[in-house]
Amino acid sequence: MDTYLTLRAFLASAETGSFSAAARTQGIATSVLTKRVNQLEEQLGIKLFRRSTRSLKLTEVGRSYLKRADSIVAQIDDLIVSPRSKPELEDFLRIRAPATMTAMLLGPMLKRFINEHPKVRLELIVSENPIVSEEAGFDVSIGARPVAVGSVSDFTLCRLKRVLCASPDYLSRMGTPAHPRDLTNHHCLSFTPTGAIWVFNTDQAPMEIEVVPKFSSNDGRLIAEAAVSGMGITILSEYIVQSFMVDGRLVPLLSGYPLPELWVKAVLPRKKHVSPALSSLLEFLRDGLNRDIGSF
Numbered sequence: 001m002d003t004y005l006t007l008r009a010f011l012a013s014a015e016t017g018s019f020s021a022a023a024r025t026q027g028i029a030t031s032v033l034t035k036r037v038n039q040l041e042e043q044l045g046i047k048l049f050r051r052s053t054r055s056l057k058l059t060e061v062g063r064s065y066l067k068r069a070d071s072i073v074a075q076i077d078d079l080i081v082s083p084r085s086k087p088e089l090e091d092f093l094r095i096r097a098p099a100t101m102t103a104m105l106l107g108p109m110l111k112r113f114i115n116e117h118p119k120v121r122l123e124l125i126v127s128e129n130p131i132v133s134e135e136a137g138f139d140v141s142i143g144a145r146p147v148a149v150g151s152v153s154d155f156t157l158c159r160l161k162r163v164l165c166a167s168p169d170y171l172s173r174m175g176t177p178a179h180p181r182d183l184t185n186h187h188c189l190s191f192t193p194t195g196a197i198w199v200f201n202t203d204q205a206p207m208e209i210e211v212v213p214k215f216s217s218n219d220g221r222l223i224a225e226a227a228v229s230g231m232g233i234t235i236l237s238e239y240i241v242q243s244f245m246v247d248g249r250l251v252p253l254l255s256g257y258p259l260p261e262l263w264v265k266a267v268l269p270r271k272k273h274v275s276p277a278l279s280s281l282l283e284f285l286r287d288g289l290n291r292d293i294g295s296f
Contacts, residue, residue: 004076007069009036010048014066017056070274077276090119091277097142098193099126100220100240101264106142109288113281120277128193128218139269139278142285144193144237144262153270155282158289160262161238164198165250169230177233180209180257187232189223190216198235200257207257224250235259239293264289 012022013033023033041048048062058066097106102124110122125138144160170187177183180200190196190213200207214232217223220240227234227241228249244250266282268274 004073006036006040006043007073009033010040010069011066011073013037013049013056014058014062019056088119089117089277089280091275092121092123093139093278093281094123094125094137095140095142096125096127096138098128098144099218101142101144101237102126103221104239105289105292106285109285112288113284117277117280120281140282141267142264143267144264152267155266155268155286157264157266157282157286158293160264160293162194162235162259162262163238163241163245164233164235164253164259165227165241165245166233166253167228167230167250168248170227170232171251173230177253180207180254183209183211183233187214189213189226189232189234191220191223191234191236192216192218194235199260200254201260202257206260264293 009022009026012025013019016022016025019034019037020030023030026033037048044065046061046065047059048065050057050059095110107124110124114120114122142157174186177186180198183198188196188198188211190211196211196213196216198209198211200209215223215226217226220236223234224236224241224244226232227236228244233253241250245252266285268278
């Protein structure tokens with residue numbers, strides 16, 4: 001098991017960027033962990049890290065070795081820990097997710113996950129910031145329009161359908177648009193993360209329409225309520241407006257010009273070791289989102 005322990009020491013060091021922090025996650029002394037990493041480097045005949053007084057960074061060959069080591073440790077874990085004797089999931093995970101999706105979908109799911117896995121601790125930061133960076137300090141960022149910066153990887157959770165809609169009252173007062181270009185003459189309500197350039201699919205090519213929002217917000221529920229009140233036309237995710245469409249308070253528009261679908265993704269720092277708790281959480285969210293959003 002010595003090689004297994006040295007590999008775990010290497011993975012923890014790569015994940016935390018610090019021998020002392022890695023030692024704390026492993027529950028051992030820093031000197032012990034450092035010795036294990038040094039022994040691994042001697043055994044391989046390569047340098048895995050560039051060391052300085054302020055940081056610990058993987059070398060080029062270290063980054064290449066990381067993926068292989070991660071796979072080997074995961075396989076050993078599966079062999080050593082049988083499904084019947086697997087310990088409870090235990091971890092601390094920092095998550096960033098958009099406000100509306102969190103309030104309507106992710107929040108209840110995360111509560112259920114914690115109830116099922118009481119030794120898992122979660123910190124949830126609600127943010128509409130689409131920038132995802134490995135330096136941000138999150139174990140996972142969730143969103144439908146992530147903008148990746150640096151070395152990150154994504155895990156697809158579910159398809160996200162959107163709808164162009166307005167209230168019957170608004171349409172009776174202002175008329176019903178027959179073409180996307182007509183939207184420039186209407187009151188438009190903009191969900192800020194989506195922006196004011198609305199894209200429609202046509203037989204030839206996607207068509208972009210730039211609208212001047214009468215009202216905009218990063219809270220999708222607030223935009224939906226404004227549309228219901230007759231304030232204007234909006235584009236929102238189907239799960240946000242479905243109940244209003246069922247009871248007729250909102251009606252879909254321009255069905256001949258469908259909106260491009262989005263994908264909800266979980267974005268992780270590529271250097272991050274995917275722990276059993278994080279892996280279970282991602283699968284839990286994927287199943288839950290496909291069940292909940294797929295029912296619309």
